[in-house]
Amino acid sequence: MIDATSRKLTLFNFWVAFGAFGLASVFGLYQVLERSGFIPALQSPAVYFASVSTHGVLMAFVLTTFFIMGFGYYTLASSLKVPIWNPLLAWAGYGVCLGGTVLAAIPLLLGKASVLYTFYPPIQASALFYIGATLLVVGSWFWAAIVIVMYVEWKKAHPGEPVPLPAFATAANAFLWLWTSAGVALEAVFQLLPWSLGLVDTIDVGLARTLFSWTLHPIVYFWLIPAYIVLYGFVPQAAGGKLFSDELARLAFLLILLFGLPIGFHHLYMDPEQAHGWKFIHMVGTFAVAIPTLLTGFTVIASLEGAGRKRGGQGLFGWIGALPWKDPTVLAAILSLLMLVLGGFGGLVNASYAMNAMIHNTAWVPGHFHLIFAGTVVILYLAVAYRLWPRLVGKALVSKELALVQLWSWFIGLGILTTPWHVLGLLGQPRRISSVNYNSVLTLAWDPYELAMILGGLVLTASAGLFVYILYKTQTAGEAEQPVEENWAVAIRPATALPEWLNSFGVWNKVIAGLMALSYGYPIIQFFVLKTYDPTAWGY
Amino acid sequence: MHIDLLEKRWLYVALGMILLFLGAIFYTAWVHNVHPPGHAETIDSASLHLSEEFAEDKLGVQAEPLANGSVQVRLVAGRYGFYPREIEIPAGRTIVFRLASMDVLHGAHIPMTNMGTMIVPGFVSEVTTVFPKPGEYPLLCNEYCGFGHDHMWSKVTVIAPENWHAPTKGGQQP
Numbered sequence A: 001m002i003d004a005t006s007r008k009l010t011l012f013n014f015w016v017a018f019g020a021f022g023l024a025s026v027f028g029l030y031q032v033l034e035r036s037g038f039i040p041a042l043q044s045p046a047v048y049f050a051s052v053s054t055h056g057v058l059m060a061f062v063l064t065t066f067f068i069m070g071f072g073y074y075t076l077a078s079s080l081k082v083p084i085w086n087p088l089l090a091w092a093g094y095g096v097c098l099g100g101t102v103l104a105a106i107p108l109l110l111g112k113a114s115v116l117y118t119f120y121p122p123i124q125a126s127a128l129f130y131i132g133a134t135l136l137v138v139g140s141w142f143w144a145a146i147v148i149v150m151y152v153e154w155k156k157a158h159p160g161e162p163v164p165l166p167a168f169a170t171a172a173n174a175f176l177w178l179w180t181s182a183g184v185a186l187e188a189v190f191q192l193l194p195w196s197l198g199l200v201d202t203i204d205v206g207l208a209r210t211l212f213s214w215t216l217h218p219i220v221y222f223w224l225i226p227a228y229i230v231l232y233g234f235v236p237q238a239a240g241g242k243l244f245s246d247e248l249a250r251l252a253f254l255l256i257l258l259f260g261l262p263i264g265f266h267h268l269y270m271d272p273e274q275a276h277g278w279k280f281i282h283m284v285g286t287f288a289v290a291i292p293t294l295l296t297g298f299t300v301i302a303s304l305e306g307a308g309r310k311r312g313g314q315g316l317f318g319w320i321g322a323l324p325w326k327d328p329t330v331l332a333a334i335l336s337l338l339m340l341v342l343g344g345f346g347g348l349v350n351a352s353y354a355m356n357a358m359i360h361n362t363a364w365v366p367g368h369f370h371l372i373f374a375g376t377v378v379i380l381y382l383a384v385a386y387r388l389w390p391r392l393v394g395k396a397l398v399s400k401e402l403a404l405v406q407l408w409s410w411f412i413g414l415g416i417l418t419t420p421w422h423v424l425g426l427l428g429q430p431r432r433i434s435s436v437n438y439n440s441v442l443t444l445a446w447d448p449y450e451l452a453m454i455l456g457g458l459v460l461t462a463s464a465g466l467f468v469y470i471l472y473k474t475q476t477a478g479e480a481e482q483p484v485e486e487n488w489a490v491a492i493r494p495a496t497a498l499p500e501w502l503n504s505f506g507v508w509n510k511v512i513a514g515l516m517a518l519s520y521g522y523p524i525i526q527f528f529v530l531k532t533y534d535p536t537a538w539g540y
Numbered sequence B: 001m002h003i004d005l006l007e008k009r010w011l012y013v014a015l016g017m018i019l020l021f022l023g024a025i026f027y028t029a030w031v032h033n034v035h036p037p038g039h040a041e042t043i044d045s046a047s048l049h050l051s052e053e054f055a056e057d058k059l060g061v062q063a064e065p066l067a068n069g070s071v072q073v074r075l076v077a078g079r080y081g082f083y084p085r086e087i088e089i090p091a092g093r094t095i096v097f098r099l100a101s102m103d104v105l106h107g108a109h110i111p112m113t114n115m116g117t118m119i120v121p122g123f124v125s126e127v128t129t130v131f132p133k134p135g136e137y138p139l140l141c142n143e144y145c146g147f148g149h150d151h152m153w154s155k156v157t158v159i160a161p162e163n164w165h166a167p168t169k170g171g172q173q174p
């Protein structure tokens, strides 16, 4: 069992993460109801866009950042078997993140920051919102620093030994996050903050969008890496087997770090301020980053097959039925992989340089990212909670059956919600509208899908409520039990001696610096070379 | 580093798949010249009304076709509409749209076609496309631009080439 301080740090981070998750789900339900237009009393663009902004910020930034910090502390303490380095610094980071979240939440809830979670200028939010969001990022850097120090210290104390895979992957994520968050941090410090505080009048929108794209894509891997740690680290063992390959897993994390960073322009395919040659280069990188995901899919499915066969599964597919479907971790992993296949297919369309034009900014896009984010990633966060809560609070999970119902309903709800979004996207419905006002025959075809969307929203909100209820009940009324030691999956062939490039990040950080300079250097410099005309601020 | 034989085979399959996808995109982009919009052309959004190209009397379908025979359309995006609000263009001919924003970020999309672009204040967006079929199409704003965003759309009528006539003067539709 990990030490009390590390447990407390993890738990405190998880509370904020899952509290934000529960709250944001309710906003989501309101949005599908409002957007459908079926209940006229609900119609209000002002409330709708405040709600979308809050939902997005809570899910994409608050849930993820706090979950990743908490899970990272747990992963390091349990796999390196050392307490958290400098807990005071960890608490300080936690405080900065929490303070930032509260500061951003005030204007969001008051409708003073209805700029959506992408906050694209020149529409301007209250300065408090940008300050809060910046603090959330700055606080997370404390976490990244602690992870990197612990990784370096462990390596020093164990020369020549491979860093345990879960800790190695967490360190990769800390490096990734520092690289990733630099883009939006530059945008905040040099553009958004001085502009929203009234120190400057105008803002270079092209530059702001380019810097934001630097963060907006790789942040997805910041969210995804903990999910992959679950797939590699918990799932094989929970299924009763072993991890198929340790070394290839390391390679997958390193490739995500390498390819995941310099590809943000696929969010700017339709933008006028970047030339298409640059977009093409980023597109090639976007396809390359599918390789580590394809490797992960292979390794995890191979590990599951091994487990299924060990449990007596026979034949080409018999091992699938033999898996322990009633184990929440295993069930979540299977559902997550299913949604990854569907969402990945949609992602290929988005990533395709030319096809993207058909679905850009249509309902297809939230359909895609809800499958990948809420489906592939968040379902594994939920599974982590079910697995860790007993280990963190020393109480048995109040009901495994309820947890299984919750995971299945999450999967089904996402299916009902995202299928109509994909269809609506192909029919051309824009993603960020609060109601359908187009006086055009085309839009009549949209109505039945709006109805399905509401059903999906209801199922998902009920599922999220059930999740919060299970955790709350476990904590308050669960039967006391001795917390068990974390048992990370063991590889069939454990890594013993690794080449240095598979055990450290020095070379990789240098290669990344080069790639980033190549892919973002001129596209950023151009805004200082070109004569650009910067607009002033607009309200909404 | 040890790589299992199965892993090696899968790696080749994965690489093969990615190369196939990239190959298809290379082909459409560099052989058929299908590119997304983007050429970093700047313009002062605050004074579009005084500009050579986007002043009010210069907007809409242009009287003179471009040197290569394509029809040029100039639109200004502003809260909450694309101006002019209605245009008529011929089916089957290359149309070059030039768009600029007079205020915030907008997006333009004609559903179920590849006519789409972001409209970023400070930049001119240019999209080239062909509409094979006549019909009435909505041109929708697909980027959040304020509380009236839901109402931001204009009408595009695509008519059979034999019934279409270029506007006679100053970019105004007859």
Ligand SMILES: [Cu+2]
Binding pocket: B078, B079, B080, B105, B106, B107, B141, B142, B143, B144, B145, B149, B152
């Ligand atoms: Cu608009």
